Structure formats: structure tokens, C-alpha cells
Amino acid sequence: MRAFDYVRPDTEDEALALLAEPGTSALAGGTNLVDLMRLGVARPERVVDVDRLGSTEVVERDGSLWIGAGVRNSDLAAHPVVRERLPALSRALLAAASGQLRNRASTGGNLLQRTRCVYFMDPTKPCNKREPGTGCPAVDGLSRDLAVLGHSEHCIATHPGDMSVALVALEAVVHVRTAEGDLSIPAVDFHRLPGDEPHRDTNLPAGALVTAVEVPLTPLAGRSTYRKARDRRSFAFGLVTVAAALTVEDGVVADVRLVLGSVAHKPWRATVAEDAIRGRAASGSVFDDAVRAELAAARPTDQNAFKVELARRLSVATLHELAGGRA
Amino acid sequence: MTQPPASAFDLTVNGTRHALTVDNRTSLLDLLRERLRLTGTKKGCDHGQCGACTVLVDGRRTNACLTLAVTLDGREVTTVEGLADGDDLHPVQQAFLDHDAFQCGYCTPGQICSAVGALDELAQGWPSHVTDDLTGEVEPSAEEVRERMSGNLCRCGAYAHIVTAVQEAAR
Numbered sequence: 001m002r003a004f005d006y007v008r009p010d011t012e013d014e015a016l017a018l019l020a021e022p023g024t025s026a027l028a029g030g031t032n033l034v035d036l037m038r039l040g041v042a043r044p045e046r047v048v049d050v051d052r053l054g055s056t057e058v059v060e061r062d063g064s065l066w067i068g069a070g071v072r073n074s075d076l077a078a079h080p081v082v083r084e085r086l087p088a089l090s091r092a093l094l095a096a097a098s099g100q101l102r103n104r105a106s107t108g109g110n111l112l113q114r115t116r117c118v119y120f121m122d123p124t125k126p127c128n129k130r131e132p133g134t135g136c137p138a139v140d141g142l143s144r145d146l147a148v149l150g151h152s153e154h155c156i157a158t159h160p161g162d163m164s165v166a167l168v169a170l171e172a173v174v175h176v177r178t179a180e181g182d183l184s185i186p187a188v189d190f191h192r193l194p195g196d197e198p199h200r201d202t203n204l205p206a207g208a209l210v211t212a213v214e215v216p217l218t219p220l221a222g223r224s225t226y227r228k229a230r231d232r233r234s235f236a237f238g239l240v241t242v243a244a245a246l247t248v249e250d251g252v253v254a255d256v257r258l259v260l261g262s263v264a265h266k267p268w269r270a271t272v273a274e275d276a277i278r279g280r281a282a283s284g285s286v287f288d289d290a291v292r293a294e295l296a297a298a299r300p301t302d303q304n305a306f307k308v309e310l311a312r313r314l315s316v317a318t319l320h321e322l323a324g325g326r327a
Numbered sequence: 328m329t330q331p332p333a334s335a336f337d338l339t340v341n342g343t344r345h346a347l348t349v350d351n352r353t354s355l356l357d358l359l360r361e362r363l364r365l366t367g368t369k370k371g372c373d374h375g376q377c378g379a380c381t382v383l384v385d386g387r388r389t390n391a392c393l394t395l396a397v398t399l400d401g402r403e404v405t406t407v408e409g410l411a412d413g414d415d416l417h418p419v420q421q422a423f424l425d426h427d428a429f430q431c432g433y434c435t436p437g438q439i440c441s442a443v444g445a446l447d448e449l450a451q452g453w454p455s456h457v458t459d460d461l462t463g464e465v466e467p468s469a470e471e472v473r474e475r476m477s478g479n480l481c482r483c484g485a486y487a488h489i490v491t492a493v494q495e496a497a498r
Contacts, residue, residue, distance in 0.1 A: 003331040004332065006351040006395075006397050008400075027398070030393055031375060049398055051398060074448070074453070077454070078451070083454060084461070090454065094454060094456040094458075095456050097478070098478025099444065099445055099478050100381055103444070233477075
């Protein structure tokens with residue numbers, strides 16, 4: 001691991017001033033960054049420890065749940081309001097990592113975790129995300145776990161998170177502090193597609209701090225869930241994950257949210273499918289046709305075509321479950 | 328050659344307070360093993376994937392390998408060496424002996440510390456990935472124990488007895 005200076009600022013203002021310097025990384029729970037530093041993927045000259053700056057409060061206010069950036073994944077998953085009124089969020093957090101890691105991982109840090117693409121994680125390999133302009137060996141290489149939607153010739157990495165997928169389905173807003181002032185970024189716009197700048201995972205301005213996540217407590221959010229398909233039953237990254245919410249009135253879908261995880265550089269909000277489901281009968285054939293229409297945009301490699309079919313089946317099963325069927 | 332950057336901090340380990348200055352790169356795991364000579368905590372993968380390094384930080388189970396020691400100023404760490412009360416073993420330690428819950432023993436300190444943390448989480452009513460009703464009571468069923476202990480790998484495959492031991496300790 002490269003040697004680094006360690007600073008633990010007492011205030012957000014101090015932290016923002018420190019983070020403005022090049023070669024600086026913000027450290028929260030450390031479950032991803034410390035590993036990347038040990039691998040030589042992240043090589044900060046200075047680490048600014050913001051782990052104790054982030055609020056650890058979870059507060060209900062104005063019809064939303066406000067989650068401090070320092071709230072641990074384990075505490076958030078177990079929070080009574082999250083369990084009762086935002087089940088997709090609780091389920092997503094509980095499907096992620098291990099009990100030990102959830103105890104350390106923070107809300108803000110989780111949003112900023114990096115891809116687990118094996119080329120990104122190996123500093124001896126080219127990678128446009130790690131070193132812009134060096135190329136992407138994954139496109140024609142080991143791509144089994146990688147993106148099938150929204151990727152570019154420069155990068156087919158996926159965002160590996162679970163929590164963020166649920167946050168997009170729940171229409172959360174990420175609150176951010178920068179040296180110039182406060183910003184609110186809808187969760188759906190927080191992560192980005194790679195395009196020709198795959199080194200940028202998110203639309204978070206450089207040197208900014210995530211301060212809180214706001215999740216509206218709507219009736220739709222209360223009818224949400226999260227499912228995850230992976231290579232082993234626990235403690236593994238998703239191959240495909242689904243966060244969904246559905247309300248049905250008199251057999252007709254009143255409203256729906258469908259978001260796919262582990263299939264793109266960002267949580268993939270399936271708006272084509274949502275539009276084809278909303279106002280229609282809550283039936284398996286409607287769900288299936290809608291999801292097929294969404295996945296028509298998929299461009300899998302020869303190694304990850306199975307993810308498209310897996311996404312279809314998992315999406316339809318999850319919607320069916322929310323509609324009251326068994327799946 | 329200049330010294331690599333280091334930081335000073337206070338840390339309590341198994342009830343003993345230490346004033347320490349370490350290279351900023353030092354993990355809690357290496358601090359425990361190399362500096363404080365508490366070698367009960369084991370290094371397996373050093374990437375947070377195997378759980379062999381699990382300790383309790385302020386009572387919560389944590390991967391010591393992914394924790395930079397300098398971040399722990401003022402915290403309290405409990406390792407496997409700190410669980411027993413003199414010759415009286417912690418109930419989880421006793422249950423591992425009674426149920427033959429290990430073979431080579433390398434993962435065992437991490438398994439035991441993880442189980443102590445997991446049982447506390449169960450006692451607080453935290454749900455898990457396999458809990459059907461997120462708002463209901465949770466029971467230490469074998470399925471629940473397996474899911475909650477999934478961050479601890481055992482290459483000998485002693486899982487069957489580990490699950491039984493953790494369930495026993497939950498009673």
C-alpha cells in the first residue's frame with residue numbers, strides 16, 4: 001500500500017477544504033477503499049477520514065425518511081421505519097455483503113463504491129476506468145459478470161451495489177455538500193453511464209461530501225421489495241438484482257417502479273417496462289411483455305447473455321410476487 | 328530515507344488502554360498481531376472476504392483487515408482473547424467445544440467473534456436476508472444462523488457443527 005497522510009477533520013468545512021486538494025481520498029467505513037488501496041488500485045497521497053462527520057441519525061420529516069450519510073448499512077436495514085415502510089431498502093441492504101461488512105459500511109460510502117470488474121481491480125491490467133485511455137480488456141475478455149445495458153466501447157463495468165438500486169426504485173434524493181453550497185441529486189441521476197468518461201462513476205462533483213439520503217414514505221414505497229440472483233446464496237455480488245414497487249387497484253396496476261441492478265454502470269430504471277405496465281392488468285403476460293420490451297435494448301457479450309434472460313425472469317417473478325402471486 | 332507517515336491515537340483492547348503511534352497503513356489486524364502480540368485474531372484473505380479476522384469494535388463485529396488502525400482513536404476492541412472471564416469460557420466458546428465446531432481451528436477465532444456479534448444482533452431483533460417477515464420476531468433457526476454467519480468461511484467445512492454451536496449459544 002502506498003504511504004499516505006491521514007487527517008481526521010472536525011468539521012465538514014475543514015473536510016471540504018482538504019478534499020479540494022489533488023491526490024486526496026475521503027474515507028468512510030473503508031470496506032471498499034481500504035481494499036482498493038491494498039490492491040494498489042487506489043493510491044491516495046492523503047486520506048481524509050470523514051467517517052465520524054457523517055450524521056448517524058435516521059429521522060422522519062415532511063413525509064420522507066432522512067438518512068444521515070454516516071448511518072451504517074446494518075442499522076439502516078434494521079430500522080423499524082425502513083422495515084415497515086421501505087421494505088425494498090431493508091431487503092437490498094440485507095442482501096448485500098456480510099454482517100461484518102454491513103456493520104462498517106456507511107450510507108454515503110456505499111453509494112460511492114467502485115465496480116468489481118476484475119480488470120479494474122488488477123492494477124497490472126489496462127482499464128479505462130482506473131487509467132483513462134489505456135483500453136478495456138473486459139469488452140473482449142472476462143465479461144460474464146459485466147454490463148448488458150448502457151455500456152460503451154470504453155467500459156462495460158457494472159455498479160455493483162444493492163442499496164443504490166433500491167434507492168432509485170424508491171425515488172430517493174441524495175443530498176450533497178460542496179465548497180460552493182448544497183446540492184440535491186435524484187438517486188436515479190447519481191450514478192451515470194460510462195460513455196467516453198468511464199473513470200467517472202457518478203455525477204457527484206469532485207471534492208463533494210454526501211450528507212444525507214432522503215427517501216419519500218409513499219404508499220407505493222410500502223409495497224416494494226428487492227430480489228437478488230447470485231452465484232451463491234449469501235455474501236456474493238449480484239448477477240442480476242431487481243428492486244420493484246407495485247400498487248394494484250381492482251386488478252389494474254395503479255403505479256409501478258422497476259429497477260435492475262448489476263446489469264449496467266448505474267442502477268437501470270426500466271421506464272419502458274414501467275410505462276407498459278402502468279394502467280394495465282396486473283398479470284404475468286403484461287409483466288413479461290413489458291420486461292421483454294425493456295430488455296430489447298440489451299447488448300450482451302458472448303459471456304453474459306444469460307443475464308438478459310435472468311433479468312427477465314427475476315423481474316417478472318418479482319412483479320408477480322408484489323401483485324400478490326407466488327413466485 | 329524518510330519515515331512513512333504515522334499517527335498517534337488511543338485504543339482500548341480487551342479492557343487495556345494503549346497509547347499508540349503507527350504507520351497510517353497499519354490495519355487493525357496487523358496492529359493486533361504484530362504490535363500487541365494478540366495472535367488469536369487470524370489473517371486469512373486480507374480483503375474482507377473470509378471473516379478470519381473478525382473482532383468486536385465497540386461491541387459490533389467487524390473485519391479487522393479492512394479497518395485502518397488510526398481510524399479507531401478512542402474505540403474499544405474485543406478479540407477472541409478477551410471473551411473469556413478467567414477460566415470461564417464465553418458461552419459461544421463453550422458451545423464450539425461442546426459441539427466440536429472446528430477441525431484445524433484457523434477460522435475459529437473469527438467464527439466465535441462473529442457469532443458473539445451475530446447473537447447480539449439477533450437479540451436486538453435485527454432481520455436477515457432469509458427473514459420472511461421483516462417486522463416480525465426473529466428466531467435463531469439453522470437457516471438464520473447460516474445466513475448471519477455467511478461472512479465467515481471454513482475451509483475444513485465444519486459448518487454443520489458451527490451452526491449447531493451458535494444455535495446452542497443462542498438459547
